[in-house]
Amino acid sequence: MPKALSLKYRPSKFSDLIGQDSVSQTLSLALELNKVSHAYLFSGLRGSGKTSSARIFARALQCDKFPTSIPCGECESCKSALNNTHMDIIEMDAASSRSIDDIKDLIEQIQYKPAYGRFKIFIIDEVHMLTPPAFNAFLKTLEEPPEYVKFILATTDPLKLPSTILSRTQHFRFKKIPNSAIATHLKRILGLENVKFEDEAIDLLSRNCGGSLRDALTLLEQSIIFSKENVTLQSVSSMLGALNPSIIEEFFNNILTKNDSKIDELLLEFESYEVENIIDEMIIFLKNKMLNKDSKYHIIIIDRFFRILGEAKNMLSLNAESSFVLLLMTLKFKESLNIEELDKMIARIEQEILQHNNAPNLQDSKNTANQIQHIESTKPIESNNPESSINHNENIATQDSKDSQDSIVKSKFEQLIDKIYNRDYMLGELFKKNYSFVDFKDSTLTWESKANEKDKEILKKYAKVIKELVCEVFGANTKIKAANLPTTQDSKQPNNEPEIIKDIESIFPIIDKKVFRDENRS
Structure with a gap:
């Protein structure tokens, strides 16, 4: 009866392993130098070669030609190991044999020496499935087994293993195969x-x-x-049930050429596939275009498309309707092409500023002589004072510095909004709609809130996330406070806190109240 390909072409020596060169080299050297530990832990993705490596390692330990990293395949030990009939190579599935009684049976087997092999080798697959009592019963034996016992543990989830198990084994991490x-x-x-x-x-x-x-x-x-x-x-x-890559290429070509009728046809065809798979194929397509440096796909265009695909993935994670996400994504693709490239925009703006500065002002030309004469006749004595000139220049420099600093802080607030968008698209929309930047000084970010009661309830759930992102952008010790909105004389209540402070505190309870009260008194 023919074997399945996964069994027929299963690795029989370390050189047959695919994509695990570092693991193969280390285990091979350990065998050849006869520096074998008493316990090993193999962790990694399913199908990455953990169990195959464990069997190769066990077969090499039992081979008549030991120490060697390449089992001969001819001795009785190798043949019985290949047929999974070797009495001293015991495989145990911890997913089905996970109780403390199963571990007690294993410990009892350890007391007996190998039947005819060099070692008694225990291969425990999916070891993370053992119960906590089973782990505790296993610890002492794992730490100090008899010299003829070797343990090879395998798992797909090493994070679930107790640290006491990890510290008693040599841990080999199997990588995802390229x-x-x-x-x-x-x-x-x-x-x-x-x-x-x-x-x-x-x-x-x-x-x-x-x-x-x-x-x-x-x-x-x-x-x-x-x-x-x-x-x-x-x-x-x-x-x-996957989308043909040629259809993805046709879709993007029509986006670039703005062929709306063909795009609509392809959107109808896309409805037969999962939107998640379509997005994944689009990402792979754009990645290949970027690596191949296709002239039609400028890096700025690819960057915009990647951002749109990322936003679409976030929307799908929030259970948005898939056909709507696909349509919105397509509209954003088309709209992104209408935005000029950044370098062209900068060059155009610089040119406009230069032309504006060089343009002659006719009215000023007519009055130039009169202005000069008037200035000379009415020039104040203080203008000859160098200190006055210095103060004037300092004021100009201070104003320029303040404008520059304000611009930087505002850009940081925009960066905060982008980070919230990246974390959660809907939350980003809600935050941008309800909050506007006011000021940032003394490690205190001031903003203005326009949130209604419904929005407040939603924002309150995400207060910790927003506070975390604020500290990430503006600094770890940043405090948040609300701007003091103008109120009418009739609505002032000297003995109570302003309503705006209560409003913000209801959404962000972690804010330092003292900041608001001190600011309000001032």
């Missing part, structure tokens, strides 16, 4: 299987496996059957 390495491996297997294929189809398969080689081999086997021994881009796209 798409390019997966594609190369799949092409090699298709060559061995004598199956025709298109490179674009293999690239699409490698992108849809999430960095897991086992998932990639499963998809490859499925695509071979579906496409009848000829793996094409069309067949793989149809099998996966």
